Amino acid sequence: MAKVVCRKHHELIQHSAPVQPMNSQPFLRTFTAPAVLCAFGFLAAMAAVLQFSFRAYIPGSLDPGGFTLANFADLLKPLYARVFFDTVWICFLTAVSTLIVGYPLAYALVRMQNAVARSILLVIVVTPLFLGEVVRTYSWIIVLGNNGFINSVLRDLGIIQQPIQFMFTTFGVVVALVHVTMPVMVIMLAAGLSHIDRDYEKAAESLGAGPIRTFLTVTLPLSMPGVVAGVTTAFAWTFSAFATPQLIGGGQVNMISNLVYQLGFASFNFPFAASLCVAGLALTIVVLSALRLAARPLENIRPH
Amino acid sequence: MKRLLLALFALAIAVPAQAQDKLVISIWGGSWRDLVAETAARKFTAETGVAVEFVTGGTIDRLNKEKLAKGSPESDITFTTSHVGWLYANDGLFEQLDVSKIPNAKNLADEARISPFHLGAWAYVYTIGYRADLMGGMKFESWSDLWKPELKGKLAAPDFDPSHVIAVAALLSGSDAARWEKGQDKLKALKPNFKAFFTNDANSQQLLASGETPVQIVLSMNAYYMIGQGVPITLAIPKEGAVLGIDTVAIMKGSKKAELAYKFINALYDPEIQAQIAKLKKGSPAVLNAKLDPEIAKLPGVFSTAAQWKQQINIDAKLRAEKTAEWRKWFAENIMN
Numbered sequence: 001m002a003k004v005v006c007r008k009h010h011e012l013i014q015h016s017a018p019v020q021p022m023n024s025q026p027f028l029r030t031f032t033a034p035a036v037l038c039a040f041g042f043l044a045a046m047a048a049v050l051q052f053s054f055r056a057y058i059p060g061s062l063d064p065g066g067f068t069l070a071n072f073a074d075l076l077k078p079l080y081a082r083v084f085f086d087t088v089w090i091c092f093l094t095a096v097s098t099l100i101v102g103y104p105l106a107y108a109l110v111r112m113q114n115a116v117a118r119s120i121l122l123v124i125v126v127t128p129l130f131l132g133e134v135v136r137t138y139s140w141i142i143v144l145g146n147n148g149f150i151n152s153v154l155r156d157l158g159i160i161q162q163p164i165q166f167m168f169t170t171f172g173v174v175v176a177l178v179h180v181t182m183p184v185m186v187i188m189l190a191a192g193l194s195h196i197d198r199d200y201e202k203a204a205e206s207l208g209a210g211p212i213r214t215f216l217t218v219t220l221p222l223s224m225p226g227v228v229a230g231v232t233t234a235f236a237w238t239f240s241a242f243a244t245p246q247l248i249g250g251g252q253v254n255m256i257s258n259l260v261y262q263l264g265f266a267s268f269n270f271p272f273a274a275s276l277c278v279a280g281l282a283l284t285i286v287v288l289s290a291l292r293l294a295a296r297p298l299e300n301i302r303p304h
Numbered sequence: 305m306k307r308l309l310l311a312l313f314a315l316a317i318a319v320p321a322q323a324q325d326k327l328v329i330s331i332w333g334g335s336w337r338d339l340v341a342e343t344a345a346r347k348f349t350a351e352t353g354v355a356v357e358f359v360t361g362g363t364i365d366r367l368n369k370e371k372l373a374k375g376s377p378e379s380d381i382t383f384t385t386s387h388v389g390w391l392y393a394n395d396g397l398f399e400q401l402d403v404s405k406i407p408n409a410k411n412l413a414d415e416a417r418i419s420p421f422h423l424g425a426w427a428y429v430y431t432i433g434y435r436a437d438l439m440g441g442m443k444f445e446s447w448s449d450l451w452k453p454e455l456k457g458k459l460a461a462p463d464f465d466p467s468h469v470i471a472v473a474a475l476l477s478g479s480d481a482a483r484w485e486k487g488q489d490k491l492k493a494l495k496p497n498f499k500a501f502f503t504n505d506a507n508s509q510q511l512l513a514s515g516e517t518p519v520q521i522v523l524s525m526n527a528y529y530m531i532g533q534g535v536p537i538t539l540a541i542p543k544e545g546a547v548l549g550i551d552t553v554a555i556m557k558g559s560k561k562a563e564l565a566y567k568f569i570n571a572l573y574d575p576e577i578q579a580q581i582a583k584l585k586k587g588s589p590a591v592l593n594a595k596l597d598p599e600i601a602k603l604p605g606v607f608s609t610a611a612q613w614k615q616q617i618n619i620d621a622k623l624r625a626e627k628t629a630e631w632r633k634w635f636a637e638n639i640m641n
Contacts, residue, residue, distance in 0.1 A: 059625075059626035059627065059629060060390065060394055060625045061394055062391055063395070079636070079637045079641045141510065167500075167516060168499065247507060250460075250502070250507075251500055251640050252499075252500060254640070262463060262632065262640075263629075266364075266464035266465065266632060267628045267632035269632070272633070
C-alpha cells in the first residue's frame with residue numbers, strides 16, 4: 001500500500017514539476033492543510049459576526065431580525081467615538097511605557113556576560129506569561145487598591161493622609177497592561193538587539209565615541225527594527241485587552257472589548273455587539289497600517 | 305488478543321448505557337451548583353436512585369450552547385434567572401410544564417410562577433448593602449438615600465445589569481419599570497455617586513471587602529456570603545421595598561427524561577428542601593410552606609408570607625427580558641461613560 005502511494009507521489013512530482021514549481025515542495029500542501037482548515041473556521045466565524053452586525057436586534061429574542069444599518073448609525077454617538085479614542089490612547093501609552101521599561105531589560109538580557117544572571121532575568125521576564133491575565137490583574141488590584149500595598153506603605157510612612165486613587169483610573173489600567181505586555185516586548189526587543197553586530201560598536205568606540213554616544217548613534221538606531229516590531233505587537237496585543245480594563249477600570253475606564261461585553265453579552269444585544277466588533281477590527285487595521293507607514297523609515301535602517 | 309478487544313468493546317458499550325441513567329442539570333458553577341447538589345439533587349437521587357450530573361457555565365454561555373443544541377438538549381433541567389428564562393422560552397428551548405406532575409408546586413408564591421415554562425426555584429433581593437464601619441453612622445431607610453451628596457464617589461452597582469437601579473429611579477419618579485423613561489433624569493442625578501461598576505460576584509466582594517466602594521446595590525445572598533467570610537456588611541431594606549430577584553428552574557424541550565425532571569422539580573419544592581436552601585445560602589424559599597429557622601426567616605430578602613413577597617419591587621420578568629438591552633445601552637451611554 002505504502003509503495004503505491006509513494007510511486008503515485010513520485011509520478012506526480014515528475015509529471016508536473018516543470019509546470020508547477022509548488023510541487024517542488026511535495027509536503028507543503030499536506031503540512032499547511034491544518035492551518036488552511038483553521039483559517040476557514042476563522043473566516044466563517046468572522047463572516048457570522050459580520051452578518052450579525054447588519055441585522056436588527058429584536059428585544060426578548062436571541063435571533064436577529066432583518067437587514068439594517070441602525071447598528072452602525074448608533075456607533076456615531078459621541079460615547080463610542082470616545083471609547084474608540086480612549087482605546088487607541090491606552091494602547092499608545094501602554095506600548096510606549098512598555099518600550100521604555102522593556103528596553104533596558106532586553107539590553108541586559110542580550111548583553112549580560114553572566115549566564116546564570118541572564119537565565120534568572122529571562123525567567124523573571126517570561127514568568128508573567130504563565131500566570132494568565134486575570135491572576136496578574138488581581139494582583140494589581142491588591143497593589144493599587146485604596147488599602148492596597150502602595151497606599152498602605154505611603155500612609156504608614158506618613159507621606160499621604162488620604163489614599164491616592166489608582167483603581168478605576170487610566171493610570172491603573174496602563175500600569176497593569178504594561179505588566180501584561182512586558183514579556184512580549186522584551187522578547188521582541190531582545191531578538192532585535194541580538195542581531196546587532198558588536199563590531200559596529202567596537203568601531204565607534206575605537207573612533208573615540210563614549211558609551212552613551214555609541215549607544216545613541218549606533219546601538220539604538222540598529223535596534224529600530226526590533227523596536228518597531230515590539231511597539232506594533234504591544235499595540236495590537238493591548239487593543240484586545242479585556243480582563244485588565246474590566247477589573248481595574250471598574251466600568252470607569254472602558255476599552256472596545258469591554259463595551260462589546262457590556263452591550264452584547266450582558267444584555268443579549270448581539271447585533272450591536274457585532275457591529276462594535278467590526279468597527280473595532282476596522283480601527284485596528286487602520287491604526288496598525290498607520291503605525292507601519294510611520295515606522296517605515298525606521299525599519300529600513302541597516303548597517304552600511 | 306481478540307477476546308480482550310471484544311471485552312473492551314463490550315465495556316465501551318456498557319459504560320455509556322449505564323451512564324445514560326442520570327439526570328443532567330445545567331446551572332452556574334461554584335456555590336450555586338453546590339447548593340442544588342446538597343439539597344434537591346441529594347433528595348432526588350435518594351428517592352429515585354438516579355444520579356444527577358451538573359454542567360456548569362455562565363448565564364449567556366449556557367444559553368448559547370442550548371440554542372445550538374436545540375431539539376437535542378445537553379441538559380434535562382436548566383436553572384437560570386427569571387428574565388433569562390424568558391429568552392429560553394421565547395426561543396422554544398423550554399418544555400411547557402404540566403404542573404399536575406409537580407404536586408409541591410401548589411405552595412409556590414404567586415410571584416414565583418413566572419411562565420408556563422419556568423418557575424421560581426428560590427428568590428433573593430437586590431438591595432443597599434453598606435459598610436456601616438466606614439459610613440459613620442449613616443442609615444439607609446429609603447432608596448432615595450442613595451442620592452445623598454455625602455455618597456459622592458462611594459457607590460457601586462452591577463455593570464452587567466442596571467435593571468434594579470432603573471426600576472428604583474422610575475419608582476421614585478412616580479413611574480415604574482415599564483415606563484422607565486420617566487426616571488432618566490433621576491438616574492442622571494445619581495451619576496456623581498457611582499464610583500465603579502462590578503463585573504461579577506467576586507468583583508463585588510472585592511470592592512466591598514476592601515472598602516473601595518463602601519455602598520453597593522448588592523445581591524442579598526452574596527452579601528450574606530461575604531458576611532460569613534467576615535466582611536462587616538449591613539443590608540438595608542428600603543421602605544419602598546427591595547428589588548426582587550428570582551432564579552428559576554425549567555425542563556429542556558426534547559429532554560428524554562422529562563418524567564424524572566418533574567420528580568426532581570417536585571423534590572426541589574419539598575418544604576424541607578426549600579428550608580435547607582434558605583439555611584445554606586440565605587435565599588428565600590419559593591414556596592410559602594417552608595419551615596424556616598426564625599433566625600433565617602427574619603433576614604432581609606427571605607420571605608415566609610405572601611404579603612412579604614408583595615412588598616418587594618417586582619420587575620416583570622418578560623418585560624425585563626425585552627428591555628435589558630435597551631436599559632443596558634442607555635445606562636452605558638448616559639451613566640457609565
